[in-house]
Amino acid sequence: MNLRLRLTVLYGGLFLLAGVALLVVTYFLFTRQVGRRVAIISGTPSPGAPSLPSLESLDAQARELREAAATSLLTQGALALTAVALVAAALGWLVAGRALAPLRQVTETARRIAATAAPGGQARIALRGPEDEVKDLADAFDVMVERLDRSFDAQRRFVANASHELRTPLTLNRSVVEVAMHRRTASADVRELGSKLLRINARHERLIGGLLLLAKSETALTEHGPVDLAALVAHVTPPEVAQHLSEAATIGDALLLERLVHNLVENALRHNNEEGFIQVTTRCARGGRVELEVANSGPVIPPAEVPALFDPFHRRARVAAEGAGLGLSIVRSVAHAHGGEVTARAREEGGLVVVVSLPSG
Incomplete structure (x- = not known):
């Protein structure tokens, strides 16, 4: 009642x-x-x-x-x-x-x-009426949203600016290391050290790129257009991955949605067993929604640990050095920016099933 x-x-x-x-x-x-x-x-x-x-x-x-x-x-x-x-x-x-x-x-x-993707955006109550308890509540809500909006905007600007500033020295470091490695007088030890430094530098570049994309995906979308998830999957997914594709049209930013598909497939490949399977499915669902499902085999994941997989910088121990821990965080942010949701469940025999639900277009 x-x-x-x-x-x-x-x-x-x-x-x-x-x-x-x-x-x-x-x-x-x-x-x-x-x-x-x-x-x-x-x-x-x-x-x-x-x-x-x-x-x-x-x-x-x-x-x-x-x-x-x-x-x-x-x-x-x-x-x-x-x-x-x-x-x-x-x-x-x-x-x-x-x-x-x-x-x-x-x-x-x-x-x-x-x-909406933006925590506050332009949504305000702006209640008009007599000064009573209800108007006090509405005004307090508007003040809270305004402060949260400024806080999140400042956080996104900081991440974006810091990422841009860090890209320049990393690019310079890569150039210096490559030059030193390709000198005629470079010894085997120098080349080996250079290879290690390049791998570390590449990991930092991926981390900064992920932070930039995460900051972009958490802002309001500026580009909207028809996107077919099936076409994105066919373009991004390697041929050896099993695909069951049906037309799944939505509206949004094609580049961000392509990155969403790429991150899911890359995550499934990285955490898969040697002789395991990966299956990508697109379909139309009920309620005017389309779905992208990525399932793979792999190590057994306790169900209680599944929600933490979407937290930023969360990495599994087996491949901690290979990723920045932002892949699934970016997937969730991109889905939320498009009015969608991401759910995941652990398979009893090992592996994960991730389902992204988006509004149909």
């Missing part, structure tokens, strides 16, 4: 109780007053005086009149009370709806913010 219905029942119930109490008091006072008048009209015979049939008849008629009036009062009063209670319930429903309208506006705004 929602709050509006509970308030309506409360209003109607209180009115009904007050009406019943009023009807009982009215009935008591009415019967008491009529009883007095009947006693006055019928009179009390003096001692030793003979009783008069006409007075007895008058007394009986008065009592019948009193009982009929009391019954009529109860019947008519109950009918009137029922009618008025229904009207009061209807008015209570309208009043409760009007009183709760600002709260619904708060809820809808919060849902819009949650459905």
Whole structure:
């Protein structure tokens, strides 16, 4: 039972109780007053005086009149009370709806913010009305969203700026190492050291590239266009990977969605067994959605550890040195930026099944 219905029942119930109490008091006072008048009209015979049939008849008629009036009062009063209670319930429903309208506006705004990639975006309540508790709540919500918006924007700008600034020295380091390795006088030890430094440098470059992409995917989309997930899978996935592709059209940024597919396939390849399998499926789902599913074999993953796989910088021990731990984080951010969701479940025999659900286009 929602709050509006509970308030309506409360209003109607209180009115009904007050009406019943009023009807009982009215009935008591009415019967008491009529009883007095009947006693006055019928009179009390003096001692030793003979009783008069006409007075007895008058007394009986008065009592019948009193009982009929009391019954009529109860019947008519109950009918009137029922009618008025229904009207009061209807008015209570309208009043409760009007009183709760600002709260619904708060809820809808919060849902819009949650459905967008940007934490705050331009969604604000901006409630107009008298200065009361509800307006104070709406204003406090707007202030909170504004501060969160500034905080997330500052965080994204910092990550993007830091990543850009770090790319230059890494590029310079790579160039210096390559030059030193390809000198004619370079010894075998120098070439071996150079190879190690290049691998470390490449890993740092992948990390910075992932941070840049993660920062971009967490902002509002600037490019929208029709994208077929099946075509992206066919373009990105190696031929040896099993593919079951059906047309799955959506709307979004083609480059970000291509990176989403690439990260999922790369993650499945990296964490697969030597003789395991990888299967990529695209399909149309219910509710106007399209789905991309990537399943693979691999080591057994405890179900409790599956949610942590989408955290930034989370790496599995076996391949900790091969990745930056941002692949699945980027997948989740890209999916959320497109109004989608990502779910994952561990296979009992080992491996993982990741499903990305996006709005159909």
